[in-house]
Amino acid sequence: MLRGMSVPIALLGLLEREPSHGYDLKRDYDAYFGRGKSLPFGQVYATLARLARDGKVVPGDAEPGAGPDRKRYAITDTGRLEVDDWLAEPVEPEPHLQTVLFVKVVLALMLGRSAESYLDTQRAAHLQRMRELTELKRSGGAVDALLADHGLFHLEADLRWIDLTCARLDALSDVVRP
Amino acid sequence: MIAPRVPPAPRADDFLIEARNVVLSFGATPALQGASVGVAAGEILAVMGPSGSGKSTLLHCLAGILTPDSGEVRYAGRRIDTLREEDRSALRRDEFGFVFQFGQLVPELTAEENVALPLLLGGTRRADALSEARAWFGQLGLAGLELRRSGELSGGQAQRVALARGLVARPQVLFADEPTGSLDSLTGEQVMELLVAAARQEGTTVVLVTHEARVAAYADREVIVRDGSVRTLSNDRAGL
Numbered sequence: 001m002l003r004g005m006s007v008p009i010a011l012l013g014l015l016e017r018e019p020s021h022g023y024d025l026k027r028d029y030d031a032y033f034g035r036g037k038s039l040p041f042g043q044v045y046a047t048l049a050r051l052a053r054d055g056k057v058v059p060g061d062a063e064p065g066a067g068p069d070r071k072r073y074a075i076t077d078t079g080r081l082e083v084d085d086w087l088a089e090p091v092e093p094e095p096h097l098q099t100v101l102f103v104k105v106v107l108a109l110m111l112g113r114s115a116e117s118y119l120d121t122q123r124a125a126h127l128q129r130m131r132e133l134t135e136l137k138r139s140g141g142a143v144d145a146l147l148a149d150h151g152l153f154h155l156e157a158d159l160r161w162i163d164l165t166c167a168r169l170d171a172l173s174d175v176v177r178p
Numbered sequence: 179m180i181a182p183r184v185p186p187a188p189r190a191d192d193f194l195i196e197a198r199n200v201v202l203s204f205g206a207t208p209a210l211q212g213a214s215v216g217v218a219a220g221e222i223l224a225v226m227g228p229s230g231s232g233k234s235t236l237l238h239c240l241a242g243i244l245t246p247d248s249g250e251v252r253y254a255g256r257r258i259d260t261l262r263e264e265d266r267s268a269l270r271r272d273e274f275g276f277v278f279q280f281g282q283l284v285p286e287l288t289a290e291e292n293v294a295l296p297l298l299l300g301g302t303r304r305a306d307a308l309s310e311a312r313a314w315f316g317q318l319g320l321a322g323l324e325l326r327r328s329g330e331l332s333g334g335q336a337q338r339v340a341l342a343r344g345l346v347a348r349p350q351v352l353f354a355d356e357p358t359g360s361l362d363s364l365t366g367e368q369v370m371e372l373l374v375a376a377a378r379q380e381g382t383t384v385v386l387v388t389h390e391a392r393v394a395a396y397a398d399r400e401v402i403v404r405d406g407s408v409r410t411l412s413n414d415r416a417g418l
Contacts (some may be wrong), residue, residue, distance in 0.1 A: 120402070120409060130395035138371065152392055159391045163228060166404075 007039065008047050009086050012079050015057060019074035022048060032143060047055060048073055101158070105165055109176045115169055119162050126155050126162070187399065189220035193252070194383050195351055200239050200249035204248035209235040210246065217351075224382040224394035227403035232260035233280055236403055237387045241274055241353045242266040253351075258403060271300055275349035275382070277340050277373070279356040283328035289339045290315070290324040296347040318372050334365035338372060345376055351383045358393050370396045 007029075008085040014020065014028050022044045030038045056079030063070040075083075101122065108115035133148040133155075142150070165172070190196070193216035202210040205220075209232045217223045219241075238244040239251055242258045252260040252271070258266060264357040272275075275296070283292045290311045297307035315321050318338045328336055337357065344352050357373065358366030374396050377384045386397055394400050402409045 121403070124400075126401055127391060127394060130391060131397075134392075134395040138374075152395070156391045167228065 006033075007043065008051060009083065011044070011047055012051065012056060012075060012083050013073040015073055016080060016083055019060065019072045021070065021072050025073075031122050035147065036050050039042075051079065054078075105172070106176055109169070109173045112177070115173075116166060119169075123159060126159050130155050180372065188214060188216065188221060192216075192218040194221075194254060195240055196250075196252045197236065197240055197246075198250040198252070200236070200246040200251065202235060202239060202246045205331045208406055210249075212249070213239075213340060213403065213406060213408045214249075215240075215401055215408045217383055217385055219350075219383055220381050221399065222374065222386060222397040224397035224400040225385060225387045225403060226389060226394050228390075229389065231403045232406040233387050233389075233403040236408070237254060237355055237385055238393070239352055240385055241276070241351075242270055246368065251274055272347070273350045273358060275344035275347060275352040277337075277344040277352065277354040279359040282334055283331075283339060283343075283370045284329050288327055289320070289331065291343040291404050292339055293346050294330070311342070311346055314346060317376070318342050318370075332365075334368060337361060337365075337369050341369060341373055341376070342361040345380065345382065347380060348380060352377060353385050353387075355387045356389070357386070358388070358390065358410065363392075364391065366390075 008031060010033055011025050014025055014032075020028075022041070025048075026039050026041060026044045029044070048057060048059070052059055052073070055076055057073045057075055059071040059073050061071070064073065104118055104122075105115045107113075108118050130152055133151050137145045137148040137152075182214055195227045196214075196216035198214050199302075200210050201208075202287070211232075213232065213236050214234065215223075215225070225233045225236060235244065239246050239259070242253075242261070245259050249259075250257055255268070258269060261269065264368060282294070283289075287295070290308055291322060293314055294302075294304075294307040294311035298304065302310070304333065311350075314321065315324055318341060320335060320338055323331065323339075328339075329337065337360070341357070344354070352373075358369050361369060370393055373384070376382070384397070386393070388394050
């Protein structure tokens with residue numbers, strides 16, 4: 001699932017295709033971005049209310065029918081501009097080196113435990129996740145493959161770090177265990 | 179520490195092919211120092227490890243290309259490291275298939291002749307061998323390339339031809355040594371997709387040597403070769 005802060009922009013993007021009801025937005029969000037974890041209705045309507053408050057969407061008149069909200073929302077020029085800006089802006093290239101992984105290795109070395117054993121376990125966990133993502137790619141559609149590839153390349157980068165760290169354990173040990 | 183859901187290693191009784199405490203040196207340089215690994219029938223095993231760790235040497239021992247200085251290699255319950263060279267050669271021809279990093283196609287032959295080669299060497303009539311070879315071209319997305327020579331094929335096409343050659347004799351075990359090592363990510367992925375699909379369909383056991391995690395992720399299980407011996411998580415835990 002996308003991070004919480006990405007939900008508003010994802011809904012805005014979906015609205016740029018065509019005006020939609022909250023229910024349709026939730027359905028499309030779950031289909032494209034949910035990845036097995038659906039967006040609660042409450043969050044959809046709360047997000048739409050905030051977007052409306054900020055002038056990024058406008059609600060239409062309530063339509064007759066059942067359901068909590070039969071308003072159709074449309075994106076505004078302000079909302080469209082935000083989508084443009086967001087799509088043009090690169091994501092902060094933060095290092096994906098996981099702090100916890102780093103701390104485990106250093107601490108293991110510092111305490112005379114087997115960092116190599118930990119790294120082997122971590123490698124196995126990473127590879128198991130990569131197997132799952134590979135299976136998702138093989139059995140799913142193109143959108144699944146796109147997301148799985150992103151995960152696979154990041155996990156692969158971690159694995160390279162794990163392998164390199166494994167090869168450097170003796171030198172690292174000398175530094176952290178003087 | 180996290181507890182990964184690692185697939186269970188097969189029981190020793192289930193191994194189709196197995197190395198036990200294999201030691202092999204090249205002159206004064208030790209390559210394998212007591213390497214043990216087993217692969218169950220129909221399993222796809224990835225053998226990973228850094229350059230020079232001994233993973234390709236292990237594959238060559240399992241495939242009967244190299245014979246260890248000590249230790250045993252067993253296939254279908256019998257030792258193959260003690261066989262005479264001609265018997266091991268026959269075993270490789272009849273039971274095993276091979277795919278290497280660079281397709282190593284014979285440049286003078288057409289693609290279909292390259293694929294038919296294991297059958298021709300096994301005594302199949304030329305017309306029959308070529309007919310069987312051609313059947314693989316459609317399955318591997320190579321239709322129309324049957325009469326091309328290796329110089330007229332792209333890297334991905336050549337590797338798929340090599341894959342067809344490795345599978346044409348319907349081997350029990352396919353040994354693949356860095357089969358995507360010379361390909362870009364997308365082409366390598368296509369080759370792995372085809373390799374896995376064909377192996378599953380034929381029930382072929384696969385020993386896949388690779389240093390790429392994304393390639394290893396196509397396998398059922400992986401082992402790591404380091405400093406000439408095989409490390410597996412289950413071994414570490416069981417203290418074997």
